[in-house]
Amino acid sequence: MSRRGPRRKTTDTLPALPPHGLRVVPLGGLGEIGRNMTVFEHAGRLLIVDCGVLFPDEHQPGVDVIIPDFTWLKDRLDRIDAIVLTHGHEDHIGGVPYLLRERPDIPVVGSRLTLAFLEAKLVEHRIKPRTVVVAEGDRRKLGPFDCEFVAVNHSIPDGLAVAIRTAAGMVLHTGDFKMDQFPLDGRVTDLRAFARLGEEGVDLFLVDSTNAEVPGFTVSEGELAPAIDTVFRTTKGRVIVSSFASHVHRIQQILDSAQQHGRKVAFVGRSMVRNMGIARELGYLTIPDGLVVKDLKALDRLRPDQIAIIATGSQGEPMAALARMANRDHPVSITEGDTVLMASSLIPGNENAIYRVINELTRWGANVVHKGNAKVHVSGHASAGELAYCFNIIKPTNVLPVHGEWRHLRANADIAIRTGIDPERVLIAQDGSVIDLVDGRARITGSVPAGLVYVDNMTVGGATEESLHVRRTLAEEGVVTIVCIVDPDTGALVEDPEYLAHGFPPEATDFSSATPAIQKALTKASNDRIEDLEQLEELVRRAASSAVHRAHRRSPLIIPVIVDA
């Protein structure tokens, strides 16, 4: 999720786009895994594909989510014809509420499940979106954008790729996808459509790069069955499963195994209960009658080996069900004989949190089955082998790898080039890059603002790089408040300053070594007739910080408080 390193600086004025040209502006997902968003401009109109969130890392304390920077759209909102959503994952739909705050009536186009998940989320934001349901094979004119939707397989059902035809040519955007040849719902990524579009001519191919570094092929979801079955067959106590609340097919496998081995199932965790309700209602999840009970209470009468619980928290989120079970802060109290099945990935950055949960569960006596010791997860993204297939089937004339950190985009570009695509026409761009497709040739022509926008308690811009820097300093070094009571006439200290230290070890309470420096600074200031409070505070801060550093080898945030006696 790095955002540093060489960066094209924003160009104040973009070159004019010829009427027959198409402009592509990725506002998220290039240079990071998350907040995927691409804006297409043609004939003065805009089409947006996806609008997701990025989750913060340990350098962004107190941040809830990170969304794309809408600055470039602010004065163009009325020109947006639609938002097309490729699937229902947070990193593709999570930013929609914030965009709809800017203009609530933008039509939102997507598959049934995708829109159902979006609407459930928008309820929290009290937004009722204008939705347009589409399915694979459908073709829709959205302003000047003639969109055709193609079935793709992913770790959530009902994913769509979108082919966008304009006078500038055809763009194919895969969204997130993999090429499982034996998906549980039989809905494979439609390579025949990819081939047909390739025959017609794909002028620009935007392709998922997440697994481009992974050699070979992503195995089939169905291959998890043996490991899952073993857990359900051999566990004497309860089976507690955690997985992504959106991974309908994974949950389906769990349910089937529970049914087969005579266990009743309870869903635990708000998003799990909500999503499974939606998926069942829409027919994406098949639940045999009587398998799933209403709530945990309904399990009380059953023997442990008749119980399965499907919970949220597969990434070790401290507030989610599984972490709370691990901390004995949940009605489900883990005991000897329970088996916990973590049927999900281990997203980089979450390792510590996840292993913390695994260790606690193990300490209570649970047997924990996870990706690290059993085949209980497969990726939702196409690996290098499948990507090569795509390039060879589609033979695009220009390629723009999307959805990945720099290393993933680079790896995907290399695959494209190895399949024979002109290296000049394989573009590695980043968030904010402006790519113009003109006369069949894609070129980077400039860039627009695309910084990280932090959301904090649903407040957009709830944190800035500067406030985060202060927060990191506070965490690393602590804070010292210095109360200086000064003579209003002489400006000199009337008594020794009071030092209030926080985030320091208990014994590190003596800051008096700073007093002479502060005294000196204030005296000098009054001699120099400096009376501006901010200036005085800055002088005290400087005087104190070097003394504090000498005494404690730390550089805390120093808050001077200067009060007239």
Next chain:
Amino acid sequence: MSRRGPRRKTTDTLPALPPHGLRVVPLGGLGEIGRNMTVFEHAGRLLIVDCGVLFPDEHQPGVDVIIPDFTWLKDRLDRIDAIVLTHGHEDHIGGVPYLLRERPDIPVVGSRLTLAFLEAKLVEHRIKPRTVVVAEGDRRKLGPFDCEFVAVNHSIPDGLAVAIRTAAGMVLHTGDFKMDQFPLDGRVTDLRAFARLGEEGVDLFLVDSTNAEVPGFTVSEGELAPAIDTVFRTTKGRVIVSSFASHVHRIQQILDSAQQHGRKVAFVGRSMVRNMGIARELGYLTIPDGLVVKDLKALDRLRPDQIAIIATGSQGEPMAALARMANRDHPVSITEGDTVLMASSLIPGNENAIYRVINELTRWGANVVHKGNAKVHVSGHASAGELAYCFNIIKPTNVLPVHGEWRHLRANADIAIRTGIDPERVLIAQDGSVIDLVDGRARITGSVPAGLVYVDNMTVGGATEESLHVRRTLAEEGVVTIVCIVDPDTGALVEDPEYLAHGFPPEATDFSSATPAIQKALTKASNDRIEDLEQLEELVRRAASSAVHRAHRRSPLIIPVIVDA
């Protein structure tokens, strides 16, 4: 590295140890990966095996390292006969300086390379240790502890297991080990010795659990040669390698490949230069004449394809050479055509830092070869397959899995039990557990203090759980200093309080909604004749925090400053 979850509480009084009994007290490494330390007590004397550090995670901001808790040793220091070091890794020797601060003349026993690495480190601490060099096959009486040293293979040369004979029986402690059957130095883990000791009778087996969850066998270090050779053969530009500065055999492979492909080598990074100097001097590293140049300047005359650089920073440490190259803050400036080979593991918790470095290097045009996309690392620890061999060769009567988080200890215990060892005699203990071996039977009989001791700028106890909690709050929520100027007689505010917020978004500056609550609290306090400053501050804090939370949905640290007008 979790420390939470069910925990035996320290027993005030330990049961008396019978004269023919042996007491084993692990003070680190059980329930965590790191700060390995075990204390053995017999006939009133003590022997310590290893004394390492643990590295902090994101929940321990501002902490340098974490060492074992020496509390239980404090009044027994004079009874310590020796510290035995199994090998030279930080998590086994890093705590020695802090223990020697307590008593500098404790003899330190270890192999030549181990002691050489220790002495180099102790120079920084201005400590000259009393060392006793031993080698595999040696037998030494250390007080009542009759120690025999056994060769083990690990990711650093010259590792030793130690068999400790006392009247209580024989204990075998593996230290860290793996069972590479084709090690570069031909020094295999001495299974014949393990077998012989097994024949004699191992009453208690302390065994490395790090890879107990990993099925199968750890592949041989030599199997990395093809991938390393490919990098050196195919790279047109410079080859820049990062690896652990202690991984002498890995570096040897790099040097051999560089030599073979006509590249000169420069070592970069203080610990890399230091350790390779020591390893060469002692004959653990073979450097062909003229291969390694004095410094980077000596490379200036060479073509890129004649250059190899071996640097520190394989874990993405921001201050190490590789991260600084990635940030263009280093004489070696990465360019198109360079290949960076990260020939090391990816320690859980370091992923974000490492991927950040990989992305930056890639942005500058480097090709980055790492564990994720090539076979350039093998583990230094025995996997489940090898551990099974050990249990079957040694057939110990009691087993104590060591070196691992709870999940690793549990997995290792399960392997022991599957090889037929009485489950009653396989003990899962944790830091501070007291295990008594009496009449051939090991039992947990109590526990001693074994909390995390934080080292901060070389100050032991430089942070406490409480100060870390404050630091986390500061990072997540920020801090608000509230300056209240009150009438000394009435105790009422003479003017509205001043609010100084830090770690808040710029626009979040209005805290005035807290003023009425503070005013009310102070008035009530004066009516109640409350004059104690701390009490008043607490009242202001409570009154303000709820108002601040209502206004900003945050719970910052609130620092009340009450000053008489």
